[in-house]
Amino acid sequence: MLWFTEAHTPNVNFSIKISRHLHSEKSEFQQIDVFDSPEFGRFFSLDSVVMVTEKDEFIYHEMITHVAMAVAPEIKRVLIVGGGDGGTARELARYKTLEKIDLVDIDRRVVEVCREYLPFTSCGLDDPRVSVFFEDGVAFVAGKENEYDFIIVDSTDPISVGEGLFSSAFYKSCHKALKPNGILVNQHESPYYEITSAAMKRAHHRIRESFPAANCHVYQAFIPTYQSGHWLFGFASKSREAGFDPLIFDAAAWNALGLETKYYNTALHRASFALPNYVKKDLA
Ligand code: SAM
Numbered sequence: 001m002l003w004f005t006e007a008h009t010p011n012v013n014f015s016i017k018i019s020r021h022l023h024s025e026k027s028e029f030q031q032i033d034v035f036d037s038p039e040f041g042r043f044f045s046l047d048s049v050v051m052v053t054e055k056d057e058f059i060y061h062e063m064i065t066h067v068a069m070a071v072a073p074e075i076k077r078v079l080i081v082g083g084g085d086g087g088t089a090r091e092l093a094r095y096k097t098l099e100k101i102d103l104v105d106i107d108r109r110v111v112e113v114c115r116e117y118l119p120f121t122s123c124g125l126d127d128p129r130v131s132v133f134f135e136d137g138v139a140f141v142a143g144k145e146n147e148y149d150f151i152i153v154d155s156t157d158p159i160s161v162g163e164g165l166f167s168s169a170f171y172k173s174c175h176k177a178l179k180p181n182g183i184l185v186n187q188h189e190s191p192y193y194e195i196t197s198a199a200m201k202r203a204h205h206r207i208r209e210s211f212p213a214a215n216c217h218v219y220q221a222f223i224p225t226y227q228s229g230h231w232l233f234g235f236a237s238k239s240r241e242a243g244f245d246p247l248i249f250d251a252a253a254w255n256a257l258g259l260e261t262k263y264y265n266t267a268l269h270r271a272s273f274a275l276p277n278y279v280k281k282d283l284a
Pocket residue numbers: 050051052060081082083084085104105106107110135136137138154155156157161162163164165187
């Protein structure tokens with residue numbers, strides 16, 4: 001019997017029974033593996049950390065996309081930093097109103113492997129509005145000014161190649177690359193374990209240094225295969241009125257789009273910003 005095991009902390013392991021190990025390689029940047037499993041279907045890992053599973057990827061990809069799209073339906077130009085599996089691009093491509101979706105991933109092999117083994121997410125890369133760049137996201141964003149309405153940081157954890165995507169310099173570049181009313185959404189780690197909670201606090205602090213603090217919010221989702229299952233996203237708005245509130249949005253207009261989603265809905269949108277007390281305290 002074969003098991004994939006990811007260390008969620010030095011004291012906690014998370015294991016998935018696997019039926020087939022389909023692919024294994026060390027790219028220039030990271031170890032890439034693809035598996036089939038009875039419980040989560042097909043999934044892939046980078047450096048032995050689960051990235052995308054067939055069974056629960058919809059939660060992450062819907063929540064990293066639809067919250068901001070409901071708040072700011074005027075969004076036209078989007079940048080995805082990371083996200084080489086294509087899942088975030090797939091959700092964005094459902095909006096006919098978008099004009100341009102750029103995606104920059106440091107690792108060409110992630111995109112190639114996902115195209116081969118994970119068609120359920122990589123299909124998002126086929127939309128003609130999507131342009132894929134292979135470069136370090138930190139360098140890619142550094143040269144940009146006033147270009148995007150929405151930047152999504154769909155990164156790995158803040159270790160190895162993903163580290164720069166959690167730095168102050170990167171968040172400052174994102175601020176500059178956004179248009180005046182632009183929005184940044186980032187995967188914000190888990191509040192639960194000490195190691196991911198430290199990353200969450202650091203990211204929140206750095207985003208608040210780069211964006212108006214009153215416009216920096218955090219919302220949550222429940223993702224079974226990520227550390228602790230309790231996951232956060234950051235939501236920062238560039239220069240709308242201070243205290244810009246992502247709970248003020250036209251729910252009827254989003255519902256009228258008729259997008260069928262499995263996790264996101266406009267009531268959950270509101271609820272996802274209601275955080276547990278310990279998380280509010282840690283972010284404060
Ligand atoms: N849903 C995932 C999660 O949180 O587990 C993230 C998915 S996506 C596969 C993460 C991507 O970020 C990877 O393909 C990786 O190559 C990319 N990445 C990591 N560091 C990067 C960097 N500095 N610039 C651009 N892309 C980067």
